[in-house]
């Protein structure tokens with residue numbers, strides 16, 4: 001359904017950021033945000049496949065109640081290393097460090113991020129942290145769970161906790177630097193005419209994410225630092241025998257890690273807020289509300305952390321208060337979902353692959369978010385806390401939501417990043433396989449949770465088998481779904497059909513420059529005179545704007561230059 | 563439960579029905595919204611599909627009435643769900659007073675459970691149907707969690723403190739319990755069975771061949787063995803307050819505040835005696851941290867509790883008059 005360029009097929013521009021300079025040094029010492037994004041893409045993909053390998057081992061082992069594949073200790077290492085890799089080395093950096101890095105300067109009309117060298121530094125920090133953690137995985141492994149609960153992690157585990165924790169500690173600084181870079185860029189480097197309320201919602205979402213990164217990450221750094229000191233030097237911060245408190249660790253851990261779940265989902269929401277208007281050729285419904293919802297999530301997300309600890313014996317009334325706040329934090333996500341849905345009405349909807357991912361995101365994120373209500377309800381959490389219900393809940397959000405958003409975004413901007421199109425039909429089939437495989441893998445886990453199967457079990461009573469078999473079967477389909485895009489996107493980067501500047505067409509500034517862009521992004525600094533997603537005042541897109549197609553009655557007050 | 567695709571386990575405690583009712587209520591409400599939104603999406607995707615390549619959609623900014631509506635309605639429903647959930651939870655966290663108290667100690671990777679009369683079990687729990695049961699949970703090493711799906715209750719078992727959980731089994735039978743907080747290598751096999759029996763059967767089982775001493779007399783012996791008795795004279799004339807009647811009472815502390823002497827307080831008094839000093843006494847009590855095991859603390863606590871029934875001596879300094887309405 002793409003608008004095919006009439007006239008001669010588009011050609012690759014002669015000069016762009018990929019061929020501006022050559023050689024390994026020109027990549028490893030680059031300060032171009034677009035090249036750094038590609039460095040991140042390579043390393044994050046590497047970790048994704050390592051994490052995926054661990055996941056496959058887990059699922060294969062759980063095919064039978066007694067699991068013959070792994071020993072208990074190995075199984076425990078698999079799920080721990082899966083979680084650590086996926087959360088800290090894949091999900092947290094994925095959208096911000098790859099798509100955000102590539103797109104934010106383009107979207108605001110800047111030449112680069114505010115601090116290009118710090119941007120490169122953040123990638124090196126990420127790599128060093130990743131190497132530490134990888135090293136721990138091959139030298140003793142890690143078996144604490146990604147949550148590192150004390151006193152197990154500090155006093156009892158026989159695995160390489162200290163180097164792994166140091167790796168995660170180090171990587172945290174790369175997120176802090178990325179967040180800082182985004183905030184400063186958005187504040188100071190917007191092109192003339194790019195007012196706050198003309199920013200694409202992708203930028204708003206990253207703005208909110210950056211706040212969480214900067215405020216939250218230092219807390220996890222300190223927490224893991226304390227845990228490492230307790231383990232290595234025997235300082236008893238969390239050891240009750242020395243007057244410490246193991247629950248204190250959980251407070252500190254979740255004070256970061258609940259907001260961190262929003263670091264993972266907010267950027268994906270930002271992607272969806274780009275995809276839906278583009279493929280519905282219509283402004284995003286309730287732009288201001290969606291922008292405000294991102295900020296609300298970032299702020300309220302900081303005051304719900306003990307909902308992970310309702311059954312640790314925390315004060316009864318504290319639990320009640322935190323449960324209340326948990327329900328409040330769900331509201332902005334609901335608002336976003338309603339606005340995305342409303343955007344479809346009156347649109348001109350096409351079903352290109354990125355839009356299929358957006359539809360997938362809507363369905364799966366909805367299930368993930370709504371099941372959060374079950375967990376946030378204290379009375380129900382007594383039963384399903386720490387069961388497979390929780391596992392299913394957060395996979396619906398983090399895989400169904402965040403990863404779908406990430407893949408949708410990758411397809412959408414692939415023509416911009418590489419200058420070439422991916423194969424459309426193959427991509428649609430892959431999106432479909434992913435959707436089916438995903439639901440097969442994780443839906444049965446909700447039922448396992450209801451039946452009472454605790455999480456992190458290497459063996460289970462036989463009555464739970466049927467759903468575990470389904471889940472493992474689904475995971476195999478899912479694995480194919482992930483391999484496909486990896487293969488054809490790489491292929492397309494070299495051999496795909498040349499895309500042209502704006503194949504969809506979309507309204508963002510990133511589409512006003514050539515694909516792939518020049519190193520300095522724009523030949524002349526763009527001047528912005530339109531609002532985000534305004535298809536009606538963009539004759540440059542070459543679309544048919546019928547006179548009087550706006551629907552009277554639902555038109556909000558006109559927006560000036562806010 | 564023999565269905566090929568099982569779902570809910572049996573409802574075998576007083577909480578099960580209510581927890582499931584709330585679960586079903588949330589399920590119905592969320593399903594309603596999820597189906598509604600999904601149908602709207604499908605409808606829109608079909609109705610507003612692109613008909614010609616260069617077509618654009620309508621020029622609509624938004625609608626403030628809709629925004630307010632879809633903010634308020636979910637908020638109201640969410641608060642309703644919250645309130646129901648909180649009511650169940652508060653009821654669960656505050657145990658009634660007439661409970662059958664069972665000490666549960668978790669350690670990597672087994673459970674030791676002790677009945678009020680001292681009968682010990684490993685990875686098995688026998689209880690009478692229809693009686694309120696309170697589990698007093700302690701850990702010897704890492705955090706565990708005691709979870710009985712058929713009762714819909716769980717609670718973390720945390721080293722360095724007591725947590726309690728309560729429930730009333732309403733159906734005889736045998737039910738799985740699990741460790742539900744990851745605790746290392748054999749976490750997955752750290753479970754067992756709860757057997758709920760008719761009261762008469764339970765009584766017979768309880769008095770059956772049991773070589774174990776009951777925790778009160780074990781505690782009494784420890785009280786002498788650790789020389790507690792040299793300071794804590796029962797008539798209140800020693801260097802330390804008499805412990806008669808202290809359990810459950812309000813204790814007046816040196817800093818003027820008061821504290822209810824519950825299991826956690828007794829435990830703290832033994833392990834960190836200087837954390838709270840009883841008014842009128844010197845902080846001379848040595849710490850027993852590292853000298854007593856979890857089980858021994860349990861026994862000492864049981865003994866101190868048993869002193870409840872004996873008269874409080876007139877010089878029972880430290881015990882403040884109970885305020886009205888104290889549980």
Ligand code: HEM
Nearest residue numbers: 261265307308326330369372373375376385386390394397
């Ligand atoms: C929007 C993005 C969300 C993400 C990425 C997310 C992610 C997660 C993760 C990773 C966990 C499990 C942590 C663990 O124990 O390992 C979790 C648990 C939880 N989530 Fe979410 N969640 C999200 C939304 C929500 C919402 C909207 C709610 C409630 C309204 C919610 C409520 C909960 C609760 C209460 C738990 C704790 C469950 C338990 O351990 O008993 N979540 N979530």
Ligand SMILES: [Cu+2]
Nearest residue numbers: 258261307308
């Ligand atoms: Cu959370």
Ligand SMILES: [Cu+2]
Nearest residue numbers: 741743745749
């Ligand atoms: Cu365990």
